[in-house]
Amino acid sequence: MAGGAILTAVAIGVPWFAAVTLVAGVTAVTRSQPRVIGFAAALISVVASLFLLRAVPAGESLKEALMVLFSCLTLGATLMLPRRDCTSGTIGGILFLLGSTLLAYSTDDLRILLAAWIVSAVPFVREQWFGAATWRPRLGLLLSSAALAVAVALIAASGGTMSIGGLNRTSPGGMAVFGLLVAAVVFRKGICPAHAWVADAVEGGAAIPTALLLNGHFGAMLVARLIVPLFPNTARDLFPLLSYLALATALYVAIRALTENSPRRLLAYLALSQSACILAGLESQTMEGVTGALVHWIVVTVSTMGLFGIVRLLEVRFGENLTVARHLGLAEHAPRLAVFFIVFGLALVGLPGTLSFCSQDLLIHGTLASHPLTGLLLPISTAMNAVSVFRLFSRLFLGRRRTGFTVLADALPRERWILTAGALFVVFGGLFPNAIVARRAAEAAAVEQAFRLPEGSPDTVAKPATSYRESTSGFFERTGAVESVP
Amino acid sequence: MDFTQATLVFVVLAPGVVFGVLALLWLLGWVPPERVISRITGWMFSASIIALLPVLRSLAASGAPAVTVTFGNWFAVHDYRFPMVLMADRLSLPFLGMTVVLSGLIGRFSVTYLHREPGFFRFFLLLHLFAFGSLLAFAAGSFDLLVGGWELVGITSVLLIAFFQQRTAPVENALRVFGVYRACDIGLLAAVFAMHNWAGTASFAGGLPRLTGYRATTVCILLLLAAAGKAAQVPFSGWLPRAMEGPTPSSAIFYGAISIHAGAYLLLRVQPMLVQSGLASALVISVGVATAVYGTISGRVSADAKSSLAFASLTQVGVVFVEIGMGWKWVAVVHILGHATVRTLQFLRAPSMLHDYHQMHSAIGGETSEAGGYLEELFPERMQLWLYRWALDRGHLDTILDRFVIHPLMRLSGFFSGLDRMGLHRPRRERGEVVVPVSSAAPRGARQEGI
Numbered sequence: 001m002a003g004g005a006i007l008t009a010v011a012i013g014v015p016w017f018a019a020v021t022l023v024a025g026v027t028a029v030t031r032s033q034p035r036v037i038g039f040a041a042a043l044i045s046v047v048a049s050l051f052l053l054r055a056v057p058a059g060e061s062l063k064e065a066l067m068v069l070f071s072c073l074t075l076g077a078t079l080m081l082p083r084r085d086c087t088s089g090t091i092g093g094i095l096f097l098l099g100s101t102l103l104a105y106s107t108d109d110l111r112i113l114l115a116a117w118i119v120s121a122v123p124f125v126r127e128q129w130f131g132a133a134t135w136r137p138r139l140g141l142l143l144s145s146a147a148l149a150v151a152v153a154l155i156a157a158s159g160g161t162m163s164i165g166g167l168n169r170t171s172p173g174g175m176a177v178f179g180l181l182v183a184a185v186v187f188r189k190g191i192c193p194a195h196a197w198v199a200d201a202v203e204g205g206a207a208i209p210t211a212l213l214l215n216g217h218f219g220a221m222l223v224a225r226l227i228v229p230l231f232p233n234t235a236r237d238l239f240p241l242l243s244y245l246a247l248a249t250a251l252y253v254a255i256r257a258l259t260e261n262s263p264r265r266l267l268a269y270l271a272l273s274q275s276a277c278i279l280a281g282l283e284s285q286t287m288e289g290v291t292g293a294l295v296h297w298i299v300v301t302v303s304t305m306g307l308f309g310i311v312r313l314l315e316v317r318f319g320e321n322l323t324v325a326r327h328l329g330l331a332e333h334a335p336r337l338a339v340f341f342i343v344f345g346l347a348l349v350g351l352p353g354t355l356s357f358c359s360q361d362l363l364i365h366g367t368l369a370s371h372p373l374t375g376l377l378l379p380i381s382t383a384m385n386a387v388s389v390f391r392l393f394s395r396l397f398l399g400r401r402r403t404g405f406t407v408l409a410d411a412l413p414r415e416r417w418i419l420t421a422g423a424l425f426v427v428f429g430g431l432f433p434n435a436i437v438a439r440r441a442a443e444a445a446a447v448e449q450a451f452r453l454p455e456g457s458p459d460t461v462a463k464p465a466t467s468y469r470e471s472t473s474g475f476f477e478r479t480g481a482v483e484s485v486p
Numbered sequence: 487m488d489f490t491q492a493t494l495v496f497v498v499l500a501p502g503v504v505f506g507v508l509a510l511l512w513l514l515g516w517v518p519p520e521r522v523i524s525r526i527t528g529w530m531f532s533a534s535i536i537a538l539l540p541v542l543r544s545l546a547a548s549g550a551p552a553v554t555v556t557f558g559n560w561f562a563v564h565d566y567r568f569p570m571v572l573m574a575d576r577l578s579l580p581f582l583g584m585t586v587v588l589s590g591l592i593g594r595f596s597v598t599y600l601h602r603e604p605g606f607f608r609f610f611l612l613l614h615l616f617a618f619g620s621l622l623a624f625a626a627g628s629f630d631l632l633v634g635g636w637e638l639v640g641i642t643s644v645l646l647i648a649f650f651q652q653r654t655a656p657v658e659n660a661l662r663v664f665g666v667y668r669a670c671d672i673g674l675l676a677a678v679f680a681m682h683n684w685a686g687t688a689s690f691a692g693g694l695p696r697l698t699g700y701r702a703t704t705v706c707i708l709l710l711l712a713a714a715g716k717a718a719q720v721p722f723s724g725w726l727p728r729a730m731e732g733p734t735p736s737s738a739i740f741y742g743a744i745s746i747h748a749g750a751y752l753l754l755r756v757q758p759m760l761v762q763s764g765l766a767s768a769l770v771i772s773v774g775v776a777t778a779v780y781g782t783i784s785g786r787v788s789a790d791a792k793s794s795l796a797f798a799s800l801t802q803v804g805v806v807f808v809e810i811g812m813g814w815k816w817v818a819v820v821h822i823l824g825h826a827t828v829r830t831l832q833f834l835r836a837p838s839m840l841h842d843y844h845q846m847h848s849a850i851g852g853e854t855s856e857a858g859g860y861l862e863e864l865f866p867e868r869m870q871l872w873l874y875r876w877a878l879d880r881g882h883l884d885t886i887l888d889r890f891v892i893h894p895l896m897r898l899s900g901f902f903s904g905l906d907r908m909g910l911h912r913p914r915r916e917r918g919e920v921v922v923p924v925s926s927a928a929p930r931g932a933r934q935e936g937i
Contacts, residue, residue, distance in 0.1 A: 199906070255898055259899040346641065350637075352637045358568070364679060365682060386664070387661070398657040399652070399654060400654070434560070437563065
């Protein structure tokens with residue numbers, strides 16, 4: 001137990017310490033080698049998170065898995081940042097975000113969760129750091145933080161513990177707190193009608209750090225870790241509404257993306273649409289849907305990070321005014337970036353042979369099972385997103401070669417290795433999905449089980465009795481049913 | 487796994503493995519020379535053809551209904567399973583054979599045809615991926631797995647349409663085709679879900695999921711939507727002439743031989759379910775008749791060889807749909823095999839045939855041969871004119887699609903865009919997006935400044 005606390009402290013504390021060192025510019029090394037410092041700090045977080053993940057059984061490892069995912073993502077970001085962006089301030093901000101996100105994932109205390117939620121948004125509120133010039137991102141982040149703060153205050157006012165585990169199935173604060181938590185999710189996740197701030201943040205802010213902020217998926221985390229366990233009955237009754245809203249968001253932004261000509265905004269809409277699918281899956285209350293959502297979480301995170309990174313690399317090479325209004329023919333100059341882009345893009349929208357094919361398959365089955373008619377919006381929005389991905393790819397990379405540009409500006413070895421690692425992950429994850437799906441299924445069983453348990457039974461622990469054994473054919477098979485044990 | 491099963495697995499996986507290895511080597515910085523690619527392709531497809539012989543012998547000698555290889559579940563969650571079953575039965579074996587033979591043939595042809603073409607390596611990479619997708623779709627023992635192969639065929643088709651990426655038209659046409667594919671594939675996804683929901687499985691290795699009544703009709707209609715999209719049947723036929731922008735060998739393999747018949751294979755696979763539903767059968771026949779008539783009339787006004795062949799393909803596939811709707815399963819299978827073979831030959835011969843005609847015309851002093859009579863002459867002149875206009879605009883299918891689907895969707899998107907911008911000054915970055923081109927001078931120093 002103490003070992004776990006130490007590892008958690010290392011995973012969170014090292015990036016924070018490195019961030020402070022970088023921003024303060026304490027030594028010459030921190031000023032001259034920010035990428036090395038950032039890489040080392042993120043690597044330590046990855047290793048610590050991996051040890052944490054190894055120590056917990058399947059079914060109880062959601063937060064540890066998320067910690068590994070986010071620290072790996074940050075590690076990749078430190079490598080992918082173009083030299084122009086790789087300042088002490090940027091790397092420091094990214095590490096600050098890493099520490100805050102891991103704190104939010106790992107904590108069991110509502111007050112600490114609130115603090116991490118607010119702190120993680122700080123770099124994106126300040127225009128001098130990663131913030132956009134427009135007011136909507138600030139308002140979106142402010143409203144989500146305010147909603148969560150009021151909810152936590154109401155829970156505190158109702159007396160009792162502030163531990164998430166201790167509040168399980170007690171509906172603390174009743175409908176008011178439930179509504180505020182849902183509002184926090186809607187604002188932070190960019191669910192319609194509060195979606196516009198995300199595109200503004202991506203458009204006007206720093207691309208890679210903003211992608212990291214979005215890929216923290218705090219809204220989905222709040223649903224899986226807080227709303228469902230604390231308010232199972234209310235969630236069971238009212239989640240269909242939120243699910244419809246998520247599906248409507250997925251479709252709305254998918255349609256919106258069809259005419260968007262700014263690559264960054266278009267990518268933001270794609271990311272929003274696919275993120276809304278995650279929420280729809282979590283709220284489907286089916287094992288397939290919840291598992292699909294958790295797997296899709298990984299896919300969206302890795303793919304969008306790769307896509308935002310590639311767009312930023314293109315901006316650095318070819319100018320910041322990239323447009324989708326005409327064909328730019330960049331594949332001639334950057335063929336490998338083109339291939340990585342189409343792989344990540346199609347992986348985002350369910351290309352067979354990638355992990356998203358499995359996650360989309362599960363998501364579609366889960367949402368159609370819970371909402372047979374509105375569930376159809378999910379494959380429709382995914383089809384539209386696929387068209388937008390291909391449009392973005394074809395306009396950026398295909399078309400007549402740009403005369404006057406003679407330098408081959410393809411991915412540098414540093415960028416190539418990290419993009420290859422990401423591409424291999426989504427491809428091998430798709431070819432051999434069971435290692436990932438089985439673990440997520442065990443975690444999904446806990447989330448799905450929380451819906452089933454009656455409120456007011458705090459001593460009952462929702463523990464999935466599901467286990468996965470390797471069958472004779474080498475594939476995993478599920479044995480036993482999910483049940484509640486005292 | 488016995489020898490026959492192993493050969494079936496080899497046939498399906500070999501092109502996928504070749505694709506994966508070549509792609510990885512390219513990412514690591516090695517582009518194999520043309521001779522290496524040509525030899526690997528030749529050996530691989532030759533070995534695949536030989537490997538199919540034991541499967542054929544096993545089905546013929548033992549009288550077994552199918553050679554089946556079960557790998558368990560690819561993944562499983564709760565009651566939902568994704569079965570990993572490969573199967574070669576009397577329906578899929580002809581399609582598997584057609585795929586490996588014609589893909590090998592196209593590979594051999596393309597070695598010469600695309601010699602020193604900048605996209606030589608890319609073409610062969612996509613040919614292998616396409617062969618893998620097709621073989622996976624035809625050898626799938628469940629609709630879940632079939633979807634995987636189906637989608638791979640779609641994406642390779644689109645990437646090959648955009649093969650000549652320097653020109654805008656192929657790239658835009660590829661986007662259009664991709665849109666139609668994805669829209670119609672929703673039917674396949676919904677059908678698979680319906681089978682899981684109603685029958686508990688989408689596997690057909692041990693017989694089709696047992697569905698009757700409105701459930702069978704619903705599934706068949708959803709599958710018809712997917713099949714019509716892939717086979718360019720009315721009302722989705724508009725994409726086929728656009729797809730002719732790709733290189734001739736890819737047009738031959740996709741739209742003369744394999745991809746165009748994948749929709750027919752899907753309907754043949756559910757034929758026992760189809761015969762239970764009068765409504766679905768009638769729809770299949772109607773779509774087939776409409777496409778055959780559309781194809782033959784539009785083909786008559788086509789000015790280029792490849793589009794004419796594409797419309798001829800469309801006509802024949804329409805007739806195949808009619809045969810399937812009528813329940814003539816084996817007539818349809820024989821028709822598909824014959825048509826695919828002849829049409830591939832015609833597509834591959836088209837460029838040299840035009841060259842031959844030009845030579846012949848020059849030799850006889852530029853005189854063109856007298857055209858024969860036309861059946862259209864039997865119609866009144868006004869109707870001939872109307873038909874001519876109708877055919878010239880390809881049945882107005884693209885216009886209808888534009889007017890009633892794409893334009894409203896774009897207008898809706900524009901309306902949403904207006905909503906999103908309410909109360910907001912345009913951000914700094916957007917002010918330049920419409921008019922400012924990508925700088926061609928700035929990047930020269932970009933590497934020094936901070937890539």
